[in-house]
Amino acid sequence: MSRTPPAPQPFDAAQDLRDAPRTGGRQRPKDAATLILTRGGRGRAEVLMGRRAPGHVFMASKWVFPGGRIERGDFAAASASELPPPDLARLAREVPVRRARALALAAVRETFEETGLLLAEPAPPVPAAGPWREFRAEGALPDLAALSYIARAVTPPGRSRRFDARFFMADAAALLHPEPTAGCGELDEIAWIRLDETAGLDLPAITRFVLGEVRARLEQPDRPLPFVRMVRGRHQIDYREEPA
16 A cells, blocks of 8 residues: 555646537446556656547547457456456456456457557467457467556546546566557557657547556556546546555
């Protein structure tokens, strides 16, 4: 448990409204997972980011981390390792353990689909059904032990898309190969970007907030986990300590 309270990261609520204007619709947030890959040491750390294609309804042309919705196949997918116990315990305070594991798997799968990168251990290629078919054909099994659960955010109500997103972080040393490919085309540009150069990108407010959290975690890995959501019409950030 962290003994010192975290310095609050800035969150631009006005920008968040511009990123995804209200549509007036009512929908329940869908579970989603995002992966922030980092490489390099202090002062020269880089993160993997991609720019969403201009034709997207949601967050078009914005620079984001790879990620997406949980799929049914994520609940039964095999893995080479499991989440570290502290991270599983944090997730298990929010969702059942089976769903917690599926969220971690979704982050790994979506990153592969969007960038071609495999956070995985080598394994014999095997036939697989559903969204894991191409991943398993690469001769790989997801390495969940490389993940850290670092943030949660729920898209405010009234948006065209709503997600209950969990953000995971992993070092690029756990990748089977270090450079991204074209992926599925959802991101029209993919690049390793220095943390100190991300400020000039067109970023969603939540992505900018999480980048601040990444910087802080590189210095203080055990800091409490932030939960960003809207309460009574106002954005609220709560920091949650590790489970006892």
